[in-house]
Amino acid sequence: MGMPTAVPVPMAAVSSPWGPPGPPVVAPARRRRRWALWTVLALVLLLVACGLPGVLLLRGAAGRPAAGRADDPATLAARRLGQRMSDQLDRQATALLGGDRAGFLAVAEPAARPTLTRRYAALRALRVTVWRPAADGLPSAVDGRPGEWRLSVRIGYCFVVPACTPSRVELGTQWRLVGEEPRLVAVEESRSESAGARPWEVSDLAVAVGRRAVVATTPAQRGRLPWLLARAEAAAPVADRYAVTGTPPDRYLVFYAGRTEWERWYGGGRPKWTAGYAVGVGGGHHDVVLNALSVSHGGVDDLLRHELTHVASLPGGGYSDPSDWWLVEGLAEYAGADGKPVDRYEGLAEVRDVVRGGWNGRLGSLVPADDAADGRVGGSYGIGYLAVRHLVDRYGEQRVLDFFRAVVHERRSLRDAADDVFGESWSTLHDDCVAYVRAVAG
Incomplete structure (x- = not known):
């Protein structure tokens, strides 16, 4: 079958749910970079001296503390920053579901808004009914970009049907602190997912x-x-x-x-x-x-x-x-x-x-x-x-x-x-x- 301008394709040759191109369904474990304790503390002191919270830990240093032990100061600061980012994402989700485009864009820096405007319009056209962002780990420093952080986010979403079991996508988000407020700089495509970037x-x-x-x-x-x-x-x-x-x-x-x-x-x-x-x-x-x-x-x-x-x-x-x-x-x-x-x-x-x-x-x-x-x-x-x-x-x-x-x-x-x-x-x-x-x- 095929349109006149296309190479004919057999009617039977229509799909391949087995073995889609790209990485296997099970995503590879993320690399963890372990920093010596003195390096972490030095970073914290440097950040505090600069008036910034100590959050320059990579995700490997952001695991759960051992039983009976409190988080170190840098991890506590990373958790606080991650929570503020999550709060921003929750505000954005509420705006998306409520049809509030201005509120959806309000958490982002101007450079990110054209991409987010297009995404907002596409999701609203698809009649998004569920949008549940959840941080996957703690913020990590963006290499070569002082003052910027990356947070991996898992999103459950539904279209049209409010009570569906959500589909899932994992996206990378990039942030910059403006005063004490994290601002969204970019949202990456889900290229690491086996399904690839959604339309x-x-x-x-x-x-x-x-x-x-x-x-x-x-x-x-x-x-x-x-x-x-x-x-x-x-x-x-x-x-x-x-x-x-x-x-x-x-x-x-x-x-x-x-x-x-x-x-x-x-x-x-x-x-x-x-x-x-x-x-x-x-x-x-x-x-x-x-x-x-x-x-x-x-x-x-x-x-x-x-x-x-x-x-x-x-x-x-x-x-x-x-x-x-x-x-x-x-x-x-x-x-x-x-x-x-x-x-x-x-x-x-x-x-x-x-x-x-x-x-x-x-x-x-x-x-x-x-x-x-x-x-x-x-x-x-x-x-x-x-x-x-x-x-x-x-x-x-x-x-x-x-x-x-x-x-x-x-x-x-x-x-x-x-x-x-x-x-x-x-x-x-x-x-x-x-x-x-x-x-x-x-």
């Missing part, structure tokens, strides 16, 4: 809100929002059926990315054949991103059903075993097909090419390489679809969802899950699925 961090956004979906894009593409929202609203009830835990998402959040945004939002760097993807953002939530250069009017419905099904079916932390790729993508392709007869599945030609082109007959070996040809990608997705379709035809949707939950959510082996859910050996079922794929491919 509302880095872009102006136009947003449309429906009953089950929220769609957003840049102002330049605002005119496509009514069409996109209508398609997302139509796809949502289909995806709801594949909520493996039994509870559909409260809202589906879809971002429509132009060329620049595709390379920037959530870290960019997706395989060249990707037309869309779902990315975990914490709290059990996944955001969906569509590549505007690869989305056509004729293909958007299948694409949205596919991606929204990932949101409904995947565990909050995604999945990590590439041997399960066929099952994850096969279920999404099954939902994308939305009950069409097998002979109307758009990827059958690519399936035939892969089957006849030396495929080894193992479902666990289907993950396409980042630089795979479009036909290879489409055939891999199609084989996953046919395998899931065969299991559904044989056992019904609910038992397949139970199987999916056991394998992807509970991380049980295919063998154990097949025994418990289907009462069959996985080796037999695997061979049956492969035989079905080969029969359909002809």
Whole structure:
């Protein structure tokens, strides 16, 4: 599928929730710099002599004191400064939720206000309902910038729904003291997060809100929002059926990315054949991103059903075993097909090419390489679809969802899950699925 100006992308090649580019989900431990006690005390004395609180400790010296021991003076000063920064962030959160732009900007120095103004507008357009900042550690000195400090902040946030389990993002903030008041100098992008920078961090956004979906894009593409929202609203009830835990998402959040945004939002760097993807953002939530250069009017419905099904079916932390790729993508392709007869599945030609082109007959070996040809990608997705379709035809949707939950959510082996859910050996079922794929491919 693809617009006339874009390289065609197979309809099946739409997402990759396993193995997103960037660092692993578990963030590396932060470095801790240990200062000798005499150095710390010298810094405190120097700061006091200059009329400034002694807060030039790096986070490594800001841990909890040993039982029965009080904080040293520098750590106490850092805690006090950190609390004042947290108070400023709380004031900003109250202003954001109350629609008070002036109050949101009031905690910041003038140089930071253009970026914060854009972020405020994007968050309000997304109908932010929860914004809970919390300091992660104590302030630390900014190298080479005397009098400036950095504070890492974790934020829980919700859009549209007030009572959602918040998504999470960790941001670096930079501060300068003006008298005794800390003033926000800059807010860094969440580049260290596995999900990368959220669209509302880095872009102006136009947003449309429906009953089950929220769609957003840049102002330049605002005119496509009514069409996109209508398609997302139509796809949502289909995806709801594949909520493996039994509870559909409260809202589906879809971002429509132009060329620049595709390379920037959530870290960019997706395989060249990707037309869309779902990315975990914490709290059990996944955001969906569509590549505007690869989305056509004729293909958007299948694409949205596919991606929204990932949101409904995947565990909050995604999945990590590439041997399960066929099952994850096969279920999404099954939902994308939305009950069409097998002979109307758009990827059958690519399936035939892969089957006849030396495929080894193992479902666990289907993950396409980042630089795979479009036909290879489409055939891999199609084989996953046919395998899931065969299991559904044989056992019904609910038992397949139970199987999916056991394998992807509970991380049980295919063998154990097949025994418990289907009462069959996985080796037999695997061979049956492969035989079905080969029969359909002809």
